[in-house]
Amino acid sequence: MRVRRLRIEAFGRIRDLDTGPEPLPDVVVALGPNEAGKSTLARFLTTLLYGFYPASRDRNPYTPWGEGDAQGSGVLHLDGGGCVEVERRLRSTPTGSLRSGDTEDDLRNRTLPWVDHVPLKVFEEVFSVSLADLAGLDATTWEEIQDRLIGSMGASDLRPARTVADELEAEAGELWRPSRRGNQRIRDLRAESRALRERRRDAADADRRLREAVRQRDEARRLLKEAREERQRRKLAVARVERLEPVRRALRRIDDLRREAGDTDDLEGLPAEPDAALRRLDDDVRARAEAVADARSAGRDPQAAVDAYTDDARRLVGRRRDIEDHLGRAAGVAPQRARIGALLQELSDLDRRLETTAADVLATPWSEVPAGPLHALPVSELRSRLRDLTRAREDRRVAESALGRATAVPVPEAPGPPRTAAAALLALGAILLAAGGVSGVPAATVAGVAALAAGAALLAAAARPTAPRPAPGETPEERALAEARSTEADARTGVESLLREIPVAPAALDEADAALAASLERLQELVRDRQERERALAGLQEDVARVDRDGRGLAALFGHDPDADPGALTDLLERELRRAASLAEAAGAAERELDRLRRQEARAETARAEAAEARDRLRTRLAVHGDGDPERGVDVVGRRRRAATRAAEARADLERAHPDLDDLMARIERAEAAGEPWTLDDEELARIKADVESLTEEIEGLVQRAEAMDAEVGRLEERETADSVDGAIATLDEEETRLLRQRDRKWVLAQLIRTADRRFREQHQPDVMRRAGRHLAHLTGGRYDRILADETRDDGPFHLRGPSLADPIPLAPPLSTGTLEQAYLALRLAIVDHLDEGQERLPLVLDEVLVNWDEARRSRGMDALAAVAETRQVFLFTCHPEMADAMASRGARVLTIGSGT
Numbered sequence: 001m002r003v004r005r006l007r008i009e010a011f012g013r014i015r016d017l018d019t020g021p022e023p024l025p026d027v028v029v030a031l032g033p034n035e036a037g038k039s040t041l042a043r044f045l046t047t048l049l050y051g052f053y054p055a056s057r058d059r060n061p062y063t064p065w066g067e068g069d070a071q072g073s074g075v076l077h078l079d080g081g082g083c084v085e086v087e088r089r090l091r092s093t094p095t096g097s098l099r100s101g102d103t104e105d106d107l108r109n110r111t112l113p114w115v116d117h118v119p120l121k122v123f124e125e126v127f128s129v130s131l132a133d134l135a136g137l138d139a140t141t142w143e144e145i146q147d148r149l150i151g152s153m154g155a156s157d158l159r160p161a162r163t164v165a166d167e168l169e170a171e172a173g174e175l176w177r178p179s180r181r182g183n184q185r186i187r188d189l190r191a192e193s194r195a196l197r198e199r200r201r202d203a204a205d206a207d208r209r210l211r212e213a214v215r216q217r218d219e220a221r222r223l224l225k226e227a228r229e230e231r232q233r234r235k236l237a238v239a240r241v242e243r244l245e246p247v248r249r250a251l252r253r254i255d256d257l258r259r260e261a262g263d264t265d266d267l268e269g270l271p272a273e274p275d276a277a278l279r280r281l282d283d284d285v286r287a288r289a290e291a292v293a294d295a296r297s298a299g300r301d302p303q304a305a306v307d308a309y310t311d312d313a314r315r316l317v318g319r320r321r322d323i324e325d326h327l328g329r330a331a332g333v334a335p336q337r338a339r340i341g342a343l344l345q346e347l348s349d350l351d352r353r354l355e356t357t358a359a360d361v362l363a364t365p366w367s368e369v370p371a372g373p374l375h376a377l378p379v380s381e382l383r384s385r386l387r388d389l390t391r392a393r394e395d396r397r398v399a400e401s402a403l404g405r406a407t408a409v410p411v412p413e414a415p416g417p418p419r420t421a422a423a424a425l426l427a428l429g430a431i432l433l434a435a436g437g438v439s440g441v442p443a444a445t446v447a448g449v450a451a452l453a454a455g456a457a458l459l460a461a462a463a464r465p466t467a468p469r470p471a472p473g474e475t476p477e478e479r480a481l482a483e484a485r486s487t488e489a490d491a492r493t494g495v496e497s498l499l500r501e502i503p504v505a506p507a508a509l510d511e512a513d514a515a516l517a518a519s520l521e522r523l524q525e526l527v528r529d530r531q532e533r534e535r536a537l538a539g540l541q542e543d544v545a546r547v548d549r550d551g552r553g554l555a556a557l558f559g560h561d562p563d564a565d566p567g568a569l570t571d572l573l574e575r576e577l578r579r580a581a582s583l584a585e586a587a588g589a590a591e592r593e594l595d596r597l598r599r600q601e602a603r604a605e606t607a608r609a610e611a612a613e614a615r616d617r618l619r620t621r622l623a624v625h626g627d628g629d630p631e632r633g634v635d636v637v638g639r640r641r642r643a644a645t646r647a648a649e650a651r652a653d654l655e656r657a658h659p660d661l662d663d664l665m666a667r668i669e670r671a672e673a674a675g676e677p678w679t680l681d682d683e684e685l686a687r688i689k690a691d692v693e694s695l696t697e698e699i700e701g702l703v704q705r706a707e708a709m710d711a712e713v714g715r716l717e718e719r720e721t722a723d724s725v726d727g728a729i730a731t732l733d734e735e736e737t738r739l740l741r742q743r744d745r746k747w748v749l750a751q752l753i754r755t756a757d758r759r760f761r762e763q764h765q766p767d768v769m770r771r772a773g774r775h776l777a778h779l780t781g782g783r784y785d786r787i788l789a790d791e792t793r794d795d796g797p798f799h800l801r802g803p804s805l806a807d808p809i810p811l812a813p814p815l816s817t818g819t820l821e822q823a824y825l826a827l828r829l830a831i832v833d834h835l836d837e838g839q840e841r842l843p844l845v846l847d848e849v850l851v852n853w854d855e856a857r858r859s860r861g862m863d864a865l866a867a868v869a870e871t872r873q874v875f876l877f878t879c880h881p882e883m884a885d886a887m888a889s890r891g892a893r894v895l896t897i898g899s900g901t
Helices: 038-050 120-127 139-151 161-175 185-261 274-297 300-307 311-318 320-332 334-361 371-376 379-408 419-439 442-463 476-498 506-510 514-557 566-625 630-657 661-674 682-718 722-779 817-835 855-868 881-888
Strands: 002-011 014-018 027-031 070-077 083-090 094-100 103-106 128-130 786-789 798-801 844-847 874-878 893-896
Touching: 002 038, 014 038, 027 038, 027 881, 038 070, 038 083, 038 120, 038 128, 038 844, 038 874, 120 128, 120 817, 161 722, 185 630, 185 661, 185 682, 185 722, 274 566, 274 630, 300 566, 311 320, 311 566, 320 514, 320 566, 334 514, 371 514, 379 476, 379 514, 506 514, 566 630, 722 786, 722 817, 722 855, 786 817, 798 817, 817 855, 855 874, 855 881, 874 881, 881 893
Parallel strands: 027 874, 027 893, 128 844, 844 874
Antiparallel strands: 002 014, 002 070, 070 083, 083 094, 094 103, 786 798
16 A cells, blocks of 8 residues: 555644645655654544544544644555545544545545554554654563464454463363362352252241131132122112112103203204394394495495596506606706706807917918818927927027128138147156156156146147138038028928918918917817817707607697797696596595495395395294294294203203212113112111121221231242242252353363464464564664564563674663664564555554664665565654655655644
């Protein structure tokens, strides 16, 4: 198994760690300072394989610091081929998923199926090794590892074989042994059996006395039953005379009333007071008729409101949306009308300003100036050409002034500087420089430099050619003046070409300067402002005209003068619309009221008809009972109903007085069926009551006798019976037999386990120790080449051998810490290879295991880890950069775990 990628969103202090898409190699070094999260990353590897333990967010120490869930994932490449992705997350309960290809399984918190051959406890003790764990393998720990990893092949839930054998022998000895030492269950059972056989004789005598007591108790109960039955018969005779006879008379009276009432089924549905019911129905019919008349009268005013809503008003309401839209637009153009007046005033003001500005620069009124050329005039280019013209004029004036001065005073030709003076200054400078360099005087040096510079300037001036003399008849000033005049003419032509379509006043053109350009630019701005206002005015006038047209159309539609003032038409339409809307609203309310009144009238008419029909049905039924006369029927029905009512009341009174009435009636029926008398004279009644008292005294004596026999039987039943003692003896015999078999079985099992354990250790332990010796020989450079295990020695379970040692030495101080750690690491590497041989190879996690080693052994240790990485992936955690670099040179990848991770 190889871990190819790790992603940790949050785990302990680590957040947002991702090793990236590049697969992790077989050796991975986690480098970081102390408390940077290296141990946390090592724990995450264990969690990825086995799940969260503890599986509670509150108790798990790696719940993220702050908010959020502990979660992360990893990509694993299996030795048998294939790649899976595992994701773990700890919320209130742990969850997990396992993805392989296109399938995804719910992992929950289960161990991965490829690592269950090594339990979590074994992985934490052997596969994940820290520096503290590396030096802590004492004799007790070795026994535990030996029993768990070798004896039970890494199953941490199985107990060591030797411990189980010892316990089985101890349990067998507790059952029985030849000597009498200690507690022995079988000997105790045999003693209990002897005591039970002695108690059986007493139990047999108690059984005989119990049977006699039961016979006497049953006889007393039989006599008690017969006395109670006789007393009950005599009590019934007294009760029949004193209690049943009044009930019997009342029942006969109820039967007479029921016969008078007759069969009341034909009275079903008739009122208890038929005459009162007829009067109520007559009153109801009259009241319903009055309600119908009231509803008809109340509909007159709503009908008038409906009639007031004329067709003209309906047409107005029908065009309500159009009228309201026109009213809204008419209200909206009121500011536009005001704006039109303002724009007209602004246009008038602009016309005056245009007249004033045009009078200064144009030869014609501004209204006659073509708008196109004025708009197209490039003012910036005009300013540039006017500046050129201004400069040309100045140049011409300067040339004219120079020509005037040249004509008045001739200018003599200046002689060139003498070459001899230049040569003298150069020679003097050279002498001064030489003197300053010899004497070290700075002033001489500075003077020499100045003389050289002056001589060079004179020499250059002497070499400059002299200006040619003018041709006969044309002076330089005349040529300059001619050129200036030509330039001025060209500049004027350029200005005139831009203004050729604009009637500029000749005086303004003669004085063409920046003021001309500013005036023309101002004219452009004023004309643009005027055009913008004309466009705005046209748009506003069009909107207002459209609204006015719509208003005149609506006015004509409803018969008003379309030529009237638009504002007056708008006000008229608004008033008439409000009036029509008011009429419509009143008509709608009136329609609803009329509808309500019609429904009320219909309900009242229906109620009147139903009341009349109910009255007629009642009179018809009463006439049936009165031989065709409803009035006589009222008397007959009333008399029968009163009889039925009295019968029901009498029955209810009887039931209240006698809650057991049904039982009394049953007794009366039985007495009548038996022909028993319902009357007794006083002497006979007194004799029967005396017999009842005598029987009561006899019953009390029999009850006391039966209770005494019950107590005797109970006392005797509490004692042991012979059967129970026989059962206990049989149980003890069976238990003794079972325990003898169990003791023999435990003893045999203990011997079998010891034999199997010895054979298994002989087969597997040497292989583990040989592998450990090979690892140790490589790590120590051959100084030690074997590790021996002997739990019986007093100086420790492990010893080392080497070529230079005469005898094995204990793996304990005074050996150095580094040597101890190398030996323990060799043991763990051998145990790891033995545990998952033939299974999925689990990664090896080592935390600072090489820190106490010298340079040579550390280098061999790194080579050993690189060799181990050929069969299993190795994760090495360290805070030493040089160790990380050394492992990187052996093909490892270094993951830097920073303090902020």
